[in-house]
Structure formats: C-alpha cells, structure tokens
Amino acid sequence: xxxxxxxxxxxxxxxxxxxxxxxxxxxxxxxxxxxxxxxxxxxxxxxxxxxxxxxxxxxxxxxxxxxxxxxxxxxxxxxxxxxxxxxxxxxxxxxxxxxxxxxxxxxxxxxxxxxxxxxxxxxxxxxxxxxxxxxxxxxxxxxxxxxxxxxxxxxxxxxxxxxxxxxxxxxxxxxxxxxxxxxxxxxxxxxxxxxxxxxxxxxxxxxxxxxxxxxxxxxxxxxxxxxxxxxxxxxxxxxxxxxxxxxxxxxxxxxxxxxxxxxxxxxxxxxxxxxxxxxxxxxxxxxxxxxxxxxxxxxxxxxxxxxxxxxxxxxxxxxxxxxxxxxxxxxxxxxxxxxxxxxxxx
Amino acid sequence: xxxxxxxxxxxxxxxxxxxxxxxxxxxxxxxxxxxxxxxxxxxxxxxxxxxxxxxxxxxxxxxxxxxxxxxxxxxxxxxxxxxxxxxxxxxxxxxxxxxxxxxxxxxxxxxxxxxxxxxxxxxxxxxxxxxxxxxxxxxxxxxxxxxxxxxxxxxxxxxxxxxxxxxxxxxxxxxxxxxxxxxxxxxxxxxxxxxxxxxxxxxxxxxxxxxxxxxxxxxxxxxxxxxxxxxxxxxxxxxxxxxxxxxxxxxxxxxxxxxxxxxxxxxxxxxxxxxxxxxxxxxxxxxxxxxxxxxxxxxxxxxxxxxxxxxxxxxxxxxxxxxxxxxxxxxxxxxxxxxxxxxxxx
DNA sequence: ATCAGCATTCCGAAGCCGAGAGTGCTAACC
DNA sequence: GGTTAGCACTCTCGGCTTCGGAATGCTGAT
Numbered sequence: 001x002x003x004x005x006x007x008x009x010x011x012x013x014x015x016x017x018x019x020x021x022x023x024x025x026x027x028x029x030x031x032x033x034x035x036x037x038x039x040x041x042x043x044x045x046x047x048x049x050x051x052x053x054x055x056x057x058x059x060x061x062x063x064x065x066x067x068x069x070x071x072x073x074x075x076x077x078x079x080x081x082x083x084x085x086x087x088x089x090x091x092x093x094x095x096x097x098x099x100x101x102x103x104x105x106x107x108x109x110x111x112x113x114x115x116x117x118x119x120x121x122x123x124x125x126x127x128x129x130x131x132x133x134x135x136x137x138x139x140x141x142x143x144x145x146x147x148x149x150x151x152x153x154x155x156x157x158x159x160x161x162x163x164x165x166x167x168x169x170x171x172x173x174x175x176x177x178x179x180x181x182x183x184x185x186x187x188x189x190x191x192x193x194x195x196x197x198x199x200x201x202x203x204x205x206x207x208x209x210x211x212x213x214x215x216x217x218x219x220x221x222x223x224x225x226x227x228x229x230x231x232x233x234x235x236x237x238x239x240x241x242x243x244x245x246x247x248x249x250x251x252x253x254x255x256x257x258x259x260x261x262x263x264x265x266x267x268x269x270x271x272x273x274x275x276x277x278x279x280x281x282x283x284x285x286x287x288x289x290x291x292x293x294x295x296x297x298x299x300x301x302x303x304x305x306x307x308x309x310x311x312x313x314x315x316x317x318x319x320x321x322x323x324x325x326x327x328x329x330x331x332x333x334x335x336x337x338x339x340x341x342x343x344x345x346x
Numbered sequence: 347x348x349x350x351x352x353x354x355x356x357x358x359x360x361x362x363x364x365x366x367x368x369x370x371x372x373x374x375x376x377x378x379x380x381x382x383x384x385x386x387x388x389x390x391x392x393x394x395x396x397x398x399x400x401x402x403x404x405x406x407x408x409x410x411x412x413x414x415x416x417x418x419x420x421x422x423x424x425x426x427x428x429x430x431x432x433x434x435x436x437x438x439x440x441x442x443x444x445x446x447x448x449x450x451x452x453x454x455x456x457x458x459x460x461x462x463x464x465x466x467x468x469x470x471x472x473x474x475x476x477x478x479x480x481x482x483x484x485x486x487x488x489x490x491x492x493x494x495x496x497x498x499x500x501x502x503x504x505x506x507x508x509x510x511x512x513x514x515x516x517x518x519x520x521x522x523x524x525x526x527x528x529x530x531x532x533x534x535x536x537x538x539x540x541x542x543x544x545x546x547x548x549x550x551x552x553x554x555x556x557x558x559x560x561x562x563x564x565x566x567x568x569x570x571x572x573x574x575x576x577x578x579x580x581x582x583x584x585x586x587x588x589x590x591x592x593x594x595x596x597x598x599x600x601x602x603x604x605x606x607x608x609x610x611x612x613x614x615x616x617x618x619x620x621x622x623x624x625x626x627x628x629x630x631x632x633x634x635x636x637x638x639x640x641x642x643x644x645x646x647x648x649x650x651x652x653x654x655x656x657x658x659x660x661x662x663x664x665x666x667x668x669x670x671x672x673x674x675x676x677x678x679x680x681x682x683x684x685x686x687x688x689x690x691x692x
Numbered sequence: 693a694t695c696a697g698c699a700t701t702c703c704g705a706a707g708c709c710g711a712g713a714g715t716g717c718t719a720a721c722c
Numbered sequence: 723g724g725t726t727a728g729c730a731c732t733c734t735c736g737g738c739t740t741c742g743g744a745a746t747g748c749t750g751a752t
Contacts, residue, residue, distance in 0.1 A: 030745050045695050048746070066702045066745045105496050106512035144486055144502060150451050152506050156490060160498050164508040166452035240586070241603035244596055257587035257603075376714050391726050394715070412714045412733045 012082065014038075014050050015059055019071045019079040023321050026247070028068030073286045073320070076298070080283045080324050087329050093121045094333075101337060106160035107311050110342065111304075112236050114314050114334055119239025122327050124318030125260065127301070129267055130161060130234045131312050138190050141183050141226070143176035151176065153225035157192070159311060159342075161234070167223040175216045182213060183226075196226060235263040246319045248296065255293035260317075265291060274301050276310045281332045285320065296320055300327045302335040306342045314338075358428065360384075360396050361405060365417045365425040369667050372593070374414030419632045419666070422644070426629045426670050433675045439467045440679075447683060452506035453657050456688070457650075458582050460660050460680055465585025468673050470664030471606065473647070475613055476507060476580045477658045484536050487529050487572065489522035497522065499571035503538070507580070513569040521562045528559060529572075542572060581609040592665045594642065601639035606663075611637060620647050622656045627678045631666065642666055646673045648681040652688045660684075 017037065021029045031044040031051060038047070051069055054060045059078065060069040071079070089097075100117045104110045111128040118126030136157035144152045151169045156162050171179075187195040203218050220226070240260050244253060259265060269291060273284045281302045288295035300322075301315025314334060316327045363383065367375045377390040377397060384393070397415055400406045405424065406415040417425070435443075446463045450456045457474040464472030482503035490498045497515045502508050517525075533541040549564050566572070586606050590599060605611060615637060619630045627648045634641035646668075647661025660680060662673045 028745090032745075043695050044745095045697095046693085049694085052747080062746090064702060065747095066700080068745070103514070104512075105492075105514065106498070109512070139492075139498075140488070140490055142486070142488060142500075142502075146451075146485075146504070146506055150506075152452070152485075152502065152508075154488075154500060154502065154508055156488075156498065156500065156510075158492070160492055160496075160510075160512050162498075162500055162508060162510040164452075164502075164506075166450075166455065166506050168449065168451070238607060241600050241607060244600045244603065250590055254587050254590045257590065261584060261587060374714090378714075389726050390714090391728095392724080395725085398716080408715090410733060411716095412731080414714065 011050055011054060014047060015054055015071075015075060016079055016082065018051075018054075018060065018069060019075055022071055023323065026321060028063055028070050030068035033068075071320075076285045076320055076324075080285070080328075083325055083328070085328065087325050089329050089333050093330065096121055097330075097334065097337070101334070101341070105342065107342065108161055108234055110338060111234065111312055111314070114338075115236035115238040118314065118316050118330065118334065119242065121330055122316045122318065122322070123239075124242050124316050124322060124327070125237065125239045126314075127238075127266060127270070127317055128236045128304075128314040129270060129312050131310065136161065136192055138183075138187055138192055138195055140188065141180050143171075143180050143220070143225070145171070145173045145176060151220075151225075153220065155192075155226060158189070159306070165225065167220075167225055169219055169223055171216055171219065175212065178213050179216045179220055182217065192226070196221075199226070233267050235266050237261075237263070237266060243319075246296075246321075252293075252295075256297075259291055259293045269299070270301060270313045270315060273299060274303050274313045274315070276303055278303070281328050281335070283324065283328065287317075298322060300324070300331055302331050304335055304338045306339055311338075311342075357396055357400060360393060361400055361417075361421060362425055362428065364397075364400075364406065364415060365421055368417055369669065372667060374409055374416050376414035379414075417666075422631045422666055422670075426631070426674075429671055429674070431674065433671050435675050435679050439676065442467055443676075443680060443683070447680070447687070451688065453652075453688065454507055454580055456684060457580065457658055457660070460684075461582035461584040464660065464662050464676065464680065465588065467676055468662045468664065468668070469585075470588050470662050470668060470673070471583065471585045472660075473584075473612060473616070473663055474582045474650075474660040475616060475658050477656065482507065482538055482657075484529075484533055484538055484541055486534070487526050489517075489526050489566070489571070491517070491519045491522060497566075497571075499566065501538075501572060504535070511571065513566075513571055515565055515569055517562055517565065521558065524559050525562045525566055528563065538572070542567075545572070579613050581612055583607075583609070583612060589665075592642075592667075598639075598641075602643075605637055605639045615645070616647060616659045616661060619645060620649050620659045620661070622649055624649070627674050627681070629670065629674065633663075644668060646670070646677055648677050650681055650684045652685055657684075657688075 014034065017034055018029050021033065021037065031047040034047050035042055035044040051060060055062065055069065059072055059075040061072050062069055097117055100113050101110065104113060107130050111130040115126040115128040118128070120126070136159055139156045139158045141156070142154040146152050146166065149168055149170045151167045151171060152164060153167060154162065154164045187198070190198070199217065199221060203214060203221065206214055237260055240257055243256060248256070269287070272290055274282060281300060284299040286295075287297045287299055296319055297317055298320050299315050299317050301313055303310050304312045304314050314331060316322075316331060318327065360380065363380055364375050367379065367383065377393040380393050381388055381390040397406060401408065401415065405418055405421040407418050408415055443463055446459050447456065450459060453476050457476040461472040461474040464474070466472070485502045485504045487502070488500040492498050492512065495514055495516045497513045497517060498510060499513060500508065500510045533544070536544070545563065545567060549560060549567065552560055583606055586603055589602060594602070615633070618636055620628060627646060630645040632641075633643045633645055642665055643663055644666050645661050645663050647659055649656050650658045650660050660677060662668075662677060664673070
C-alpha cells in the first residue's frame with residue numbers, strides 16, 4: 001500500500017532477481033543466494049538493506065522471521081510490467097502449435113485445440129472460449145420436427161459455429177419449413193442480435209393480424225430457438241491436472257477444480273478481465289477478487305479476434321509462480337495465429 | 347487366488363460388515379470394532395479366527411502387522427455380488443434428478459446433465475457418453491459454403507444429435523445443395539452406417555460416368571462429411587474435483603486427472619467394459635487393467651438405450667471405497683429414466 | 693554508502709518415547 | 723470342536739525434545 005519513492009535501478013534488478021528465482025525454485029529467497037547469483041558483487045548485507053526497503057514498500061513478504069522473502073502480488077505486477085515482451089517462442093513450442101492448429105478453419109475446433117495446446121506448452125491450465133453469440137452473423141437456420149411435440153432447431157453462424165437445441169413445440173414440418181425459409185431469406189448475414197430485435201419488432205407490430213407464419217415464428221422465438229445468449233458460448237478448459245503440482249492444500253485444490261468445472265464462471269471471469277478493446281495480452285494477478293477460490297492464481301489472456309471482430313478469448317491460468325514470459329508469448333502467438341488462419345477464409 | 351471352501355454364512359456376514367465399515371470409516375477395521383457392531387455377540391477372538399481365514403482366502407489384506415484388515419478387490423467383488431439391489435433412491439436424490447433432467451429431449455443434453463447429476467449425487471466422477479455414430483438414423487444433412495475453399499457440413503440424426511464439421515473443399519453452393527438434396531431424399535431414415543456403405547457402393551459403381559453430382563458426393567464422402575466415426579462420440583466427464591478427497595498421493599492424483607481428461611480413453615474404457623448386450627448395471631472393480639493410472643478406481647455403469655437401441659452409456663467412477671448400493675441405484679435409475687423420457691418421442 | 697560480524701529468531705528434520713490398537717497363539721471352557 | 727479369555731508381541735502415530743541451518747537486523751568499521 002505505501003507508495004515509497006520510485007524504485008531505482010538497483011532495487012529493480014534485485015526485485016526481478018527475487019521474483020525470478022522464486023519462480024524457478026519455489027522457495028523463499030534469502031540475501032545470500034541472491035548475492036551469489038548477482039553478477040556485480042554485492043554483499044549479502046547490502047542486499048539485505050535493499051530487501052528491507054522493498055519489504056517496506058510492499059513488494060516482499062516474509063513467511064516468518066528468518067525465512068527468505070517471497071514476492072507479493074505487487075511484486076509480480078511490477079515484474080510483469082517491466083518485461084520487455086521481446087521473447088520468441090522456442091522452436092519446439094512452435095512446432096507443437098503448428099502441428100495442432102494447422103489446417104483448422106472453424107472457430108470452435110480451433111478453440112478446442114487451443115485450450116489443449118496452451119495447457120501443453122505452459123504446463124498449466126489452458127482456457128479458450130468461443131463466443132457463439134450475439135455478434136455473429138447468421139448463416140442459416142434449420143428446423144426439424146423430431147417426434148411428437150419436439151422440434152430441433154439448428155442455427156449456423158457465418159463463422160461456422162453450430163448451435164442446436166431441442167424445443168417442446170407442436171408445429172408441423174410445413175410450418176417449420178416456412179419459418180426457416182422466412183428467416184433465411186430475410187436475415188442471412190445479420191448479426192444474431194440485430195436479427196432477434198428486428199424479429200421481435202415485427203412480431204410486435206403484426207401481432208394483431210392472424211398469420212400462420214407469424215404465429216410459428218413467435219412460438220419459435222419464445223422458446224429460444226434463435227438464442228444468441230450466453231449459453232451459446234462454448235468453453236474449453238484443459239490441463240487442470242497441472243494444478244496439483246502446486247503446494248496448495250487439499251481443500252484449496254478441490255475448490256479450485258470445482259470452480260474450473262463451472263464453465264459459466266469461467267466465461268464471466270474472462271469477460272470481466274479481458275476487455276475487447278485492448279489489443280495485447282493481459283496479465284491479471286490475484287484472481288481471488290473475482291472468484292475467492294482462485295486465490296494464488298493468475299490469468300494470462302487475450303481476446304481472439306478475426307479482422308477486428310472478437311470471436312472469443314484464450315488464456316492460461318496458473319499459479320502466481322508461473323513462467324510469465326513464456327505464457328505471454330505463447331498466448332500472444334496463438335492469438336495472432338488465430339487471426340491469421342481464420343482471416344483468410346472470410 | 348486360492349479358492350478355499352465356499353464361504354459360509356458367518357464368513358459372509360463378517361466380510362460384508364468389514365467392507366461396509368471400511369467404506370464408511372476409511373480405516374483398517376479390527377476385530378474389536380467388528381465385535382462391538384455385530385448384533386449376535388461374537389467375541390473378538392472368534393472374529394479374529396474368521397478374519398484369518400478370509401485373509402487366507404484372499405479377501406482381506408493387512409497394511410502391516412497389527413493393523414486392521416482392509417478388503418481386497420476380491421472382497422469388493424464379492425460384496426457387490428451379494429447386494430440385493432433392492433434399494434430405492436432417497437427422495438432428495440430423486441428430486442435432484444428430476445429437476446435436472448426434466449423436460450430434456452435430446453440425447454446430447456441429457457448426457458451432459460446426466461454426468462453432472464451423477465457426480466452430484468454420488469459425490470464422485472460422473473461420466474456420460476453419447477454415441478453420435480454408426481447406428482443412428484439420419485435425419486438430415488446440410489452443406490454450406492463458408493468461404494474460400496471451406497465447407498460446413500452439418501449432420502442431424504433422428505435422435506437429435508447434431509454433428510458439424512468444417513472441410514477444405516472447393517464446391518459451389520449449388521453443387522452442395524444438389525448433394526444435400528440427393529442424400530436427404532435417398533437416405534433419410536437410414537442408419538449412418540448403412541448410408542455410408544450404400545453411398546460408397548454407388549460411387550464405386552458409377553464412378554466411370556462423368557456426373558457432377560457424383561463427383562461432389564465423392565469429395566464430400568472422402569473428406570468425412572458424413573462421418574459416423576468415433577470422433578462423433580460426445581463425452582461428458584464431471585466431478586473430477588471429488589477425487590481429491592481420496593488418500594492417493596499427489597503423483598497418483600495428477601495421473602488420474604490427466605487420464606480423465608483424455609476423452610478418447612474414457613470412451614474406450616466404457617466400450618471395453620459396458621457390453622451393449624447386458625441389461626443391467628455393471629460394476630467393474632480394478633480399472634487399472636485397462637488404464638494403469640486408474641488403480642484403486644471402480645466403475646459403475648450401464649448402457650443407455652432407447653427402445654432397444656444403445657445411444658450411449660453412463661457411469662460413475664470413484665474409489666473402491668464408494669457407496670456401491672447408492673451408485674448402483676442411481677445409475678440404474680437414470681438409465682431407466684433415459685429410456686422412458688426419450689422413448690416417448692420416437 | 694557498503695560491508696563484515698554477531699546475536700537472535702525461527703523452521704524443520706531427526707530421534708525418542710509412550711500410548712493405543714491389533715494380532716496370533718495358547719490354554720481353558722462349554 | 724467351536725468359542726473365548728489372556729497375554730506377549732508388533733507396529734503405527736502423535737507429541738516432545740533436540741539440534742543444525744538459514745536468515746535476519748543491527749552495530750560499528752571502512
């Protein structure tokens with residue numbers, strides 16, 4: 001909390017050194033180890049002084065007297081901020097990505113693979129969500145009577161996301177065909193959102209007239225056949241097993257896994273932190289503000305867009321002790337790849 | 347391994363008592379505790395004798411000298427076999443199931459909810475897979491040109507499973523429409539399998555003739571647009587978090603979670619053990635034969651069928667120390683519900 | 693400012709001990 | 723012969739103590 005004087009060069013170096021060694025070793029780091037690793041020969045004592053200052057400024061914490069120091073959330077934030085972001089992916093990683101993502105051209109499959117690849121190369125949890133929803137352009141709808149009182153509604157968006165749903169409705173196939181034809185002819189290319197509001201408007205306007213077509217449409221609309229709602233988001237979470245390595249207690253671990261299973265929460269999480277506006281990778285340290293069970297976790301994510309349009313988002317979730325540089329470059333690489341691969345098809 | 351004499355009444359009672367108390371307490375059970383719980387007052391000493399016999403017969407194991415006994419896999423198998431299976435679900439569970447599964451009429455959604463419900467009421471891992479494949483009746487196919495060289499293929503089966511796939515193909519929308527019309531007119535109602543073989547036959551037969559339609563069909567077929575393969579299986583696994591309660595070490599736990607993430611493996615697992623023929627719930631003790639990482643786990647599953655046709659399978663996976671009776675009745679209840687709910691729509 | 697030295701604090705591993713639980717065996721009992 | 727009490731023995735587990743190591747903070751010298 002205390003601001004302290006702006007951090008000088010020496011402080012900066014020592015702080016990043018602490019963060020880095022803590023990330024690799026996982027143990028509180030003391031002045032001694034630090035002095036040994038430091039190229040310019042500073043004595044432990046000097047380093048101790050600096051460390052004391054950093055601790056006062058809120059960057060370091062002490063598990064107990066006479067243990068080393070551990071970076072605070074603030075320290076991680078500072079550390080991430082001063083990363084150059086110039087790193088390149090290792091060839092190994094790059095081939096993994098290329099192999100998994102090559103030749104894929106629909107958003108959903110891309111996302112599925114992405115979550116897997118991310119978990120693979122980051123050794124943490126990989127997350128990807130495809131927005132099925134509001135902002136997608138409608139390609140085609142299709143209704144089919146399944147059996148008694150049941151109707152299957154399939155909505156295909158231009159980006160290749162297919163959303164299906166079974167409704168309890170009693171309409172004849174002829175009526176369904178008419179409804180589908182109407183929508184396809186009038187609304188192809190509209191965004192789901194626009195289509196829905198316009199349709200609602202027309203229904204409202206013409207509701208007084210008796211019209212078989214309108215009646216069918218209204219029923220379909222009511223039952224959510226054209227849903228562009230949140231349920232249409234497709235969420236992929238992979239690599240949760242990687243979290244057991246961490247040193248949380250069982251209790252915490254269990255809560256964590258539970259939270260990661262609730263796809264809806266994940267969507268909200270990404271939505272809350274990943275501003276559609278921002279261009280680059282975003283690092284969020286301290287996820288517990290959004291989800292209490294996620295203390296000690298960080299999120300490294302980016303929106304996935306094609307052209308200018310946001311089609312979803314992807315992220316790595318891991319412990320604060322994560323290889324930030326690596327994760328950041330991986331996420332940003334895949335985000336760019338996403339744009340490149342899918343853009344050529346529009 | 348040693349067969350020993352057929353187990354007598356007393357042995358049976360004591361064995362089941364051991365299994366049951368071990369399941370609830372989780373600790374090796376000794377003669378003393380057993381004697382106290384036993385209604386007919388047998389002394390600890392007598393019980394010790396019986397226990398020694400049971401140990402010889404391979405039903406009990408000893409963590410170390412002078413600890414209680416722990417049931418072996420054999421013991422669990424025996425225990426399960428002698429369960430009457432007459433138990434009913436608690437009202438509480440029943441309402442949970444009804445609430446979650448009410449009004450659902452497509453297989454996929456049913457399965458998704460089922461895996462969730464199963465994990466919820468068994469406090470273990472719930473698994474459900476929907477077979478999208480071969481034996482389903484075709485309802486409708488639909489092809490759409492997405493962009494340059496890309497085609498979206500959507501296959502809808504009569505049971506409401508929708509399978510979509512993006513292919514790299516360069517066909518015009520007119521060609522696609524013709525192909526779709528051909529298939530829909532000729533093959534509606536056929537099983538995917540039959541349709542595929544018949545189509546292959548016709549392609550073979552008429553391949554010499556130059557025919558635009560046939561050419562398109564061949565391309566689509568080749569690219570797997572009509573795939574009824576394994577990839578069409580949809581797998582839902584939920585409640586993995588429940589496994590952390592167990593007393594496995596971290597290493598093991600991690601392997602376990604990794605294994606549970608590989609959906610393909612899960613499909614094979616269920617396929618290997620859940621015979622489509624068998625009617626009732628099946629309990630498999632000792633999953634490590636199929637997947638080494640799954641030692642100490644058991645599977646309680648059943649095929650899910652509608653009418654006579656297998657549409658998938660559902661199961662609970664948990665530690666050997668699971669409430670068998672409860673899990674069995676839950677699985678069987680939902681399997682029956684599945685048939686009942688979905689049957690009325692055919 | 694930097695650093696060596698030093699007393700001090702604290703954790704964690706190792707070792708020890710005693711309580712408790714359970715067994716197997718033997719001998720007595722019905 | 724099945725059943726049981728008694729008993730010696732074994733093993734684990736929790737608590738306690740001890741001890742070494744790792745850091746720290748401070749003081750005073752350079």
